[in-house]
Amino acid sequence: MKQFLYLPVLMAITHLPLAAQDDPLRIAVIGLTHTHVHWIFESEKRGEIQIIGIVEPNWDLAGRYAAQHGFSPEKVYNSAEDLLAAQKPEAVAAFGTIYAHLEVVETFAPLGIHVMVEKPLAVSLDHARRMAELAREHGIHLLTNYETTWYPTNHRVFQMAKEEDAIGPLRKVVVRDGHKGPKQISVNSEFLEWLTDPDLNGGGALMDFGCYGANLVTWLMEGEKPRRVMALTAQLQPENNPKVEDEAVILLEYDTAVAVIHGSWNWPIGRKDIEVYGTRGALFADNRHALRLRVATGYDTFREEALVLPERPAPLDDPFAYFRAVVRGEITPGPYALSSLENNLMVMELLDAAQRSASTGRAIDLRE
Structure with a gap:
């Protein structure tokens, strides 16, 4: 059974603050069920990125990760819609199912928000082509991360x-x-x-x-x-x-x-x-x-x-x-x-x- 964890958002962000060149990247984490997510929490300590929000409807999982990595539960949102009502990310990193990668791009690309997904790019070639089409249409970077x-x-x-x-x-x-x-x-x-x-x-x-x-x-x-x-x-x-x-x-x-x-x-x-x-x-x-x-x-x-x-x-x-x-x-x-x-x-x-x-x-x- 397919799982839809993140609701598409049809609102537009028109006033993203301009980041200084040396400022950390304001990034949101979309999902916590992919255990590679530990990597981004450790990476934040370097100073190049700032995690401004996390989308994860499984509050038990979010609580365990909050205790392990020391982030506030107030950073966690039930949906992308809730996140975007409160925060203005420059970019998102997807750590849910591979099937959910398309939905992440469908949600954030139209808002001009850049996306990084964990490998592989998509669950299927059809999903991958649709994601690429959206990234190119809206001028965002769509990167795939491999160890x-x-x-x-x-x-x-x-x-x-x-x-x-x-x-x-x-x-x-x-x-x-x-x-x-x-x-x-x-x-x-x-x-x-x-x-x-x-x-x-x-x-x-x-x-x-x-x-x-x-x-x-x-x-x-x-x-x-x-x-x-x-x-x-x-x-x-x-x-x-x-x-x-x-x-x-x-x-x-x-x-x-x-x-x-x-x-x-x-x-x-x-x-x-x-x-x-x-x-x-x-x-x-x-x-x-x-x-x-x-x-x-x-x-x-x-x-x-x-x-x-x-x-x-x-x-x-x-x-x-x-x-x-x-x-x-x-x-x-x-x-x-x-x-x-x-x-x-x-x-x-x-x-x-x-x-x-x-x-x-x-x-x-x-x-x-």
Whole structure:
């Protein structure tokens, strides 16, 4: 059953106060059921953003988070309508169901309020296209946040592979993201309720973790659309994930390269890593900070350089600091930057094709 938590608001905000360039971004949090929301409360302590309101009709959940993060219950509103009657946000960050992302954009875009959503962009390709249409019509930024966007290793991989020609022309990308499953890692009940619901999350592991790989590969391939998409999915924990797949493998065929994306709720140890192979060598981003470069010296021999990278400089180390910089005009995202709308529309096209391939057992041609 679909849940509508946030009422569309048809009023117009015509007198938003002009923010000084160095003022924190006035942001509202829309929903608390996505546990990535802890990130924004921690980020607020840096000073780049100010959380001026929270929309969450579940007052028990809101109370628990208020106690944990020290915000006043007076900041919490039942609906977007109540929030906007009392506050004037410059931007909102969505932390409800993926299905609710469209409603958030429908509510705030017409008011000129910028939106950041947690990955993936939308519950379906149709929702994603409607969200993009609204964002463009009303001139707002619509960004998508992934944990891996802020990994210094991923950015160094891009720099070495694409700008420094450290491994030769790209031939293969392998991305692996996952853990042992939402129930197995004990996510709270409010998150589990929709994360394993195909209507509210769009699917299971294919959407939840396949989106990371689709995002990174689209970035590395600079927006190139693959010729074909093939996928298989499996349900290996029916007792824990009865409605959705918990294992997904997605294959992408490009003109001069291939990509393999693994999204899993079955790995005993959580992981988010990427391998990039060129004609002369390979790059291995093992986690957020550890990176290895291997350059071939023979059939199975190589020279290896291991790097441990520090965090990227502000505001490139934090999604909400970055969001502020984009809204303020200090940063203009490239057309296929990791958070960009263009990249994440492609992500949704790839995930849609992967779902169709998995259900039919056939490759999906994206260039027909």
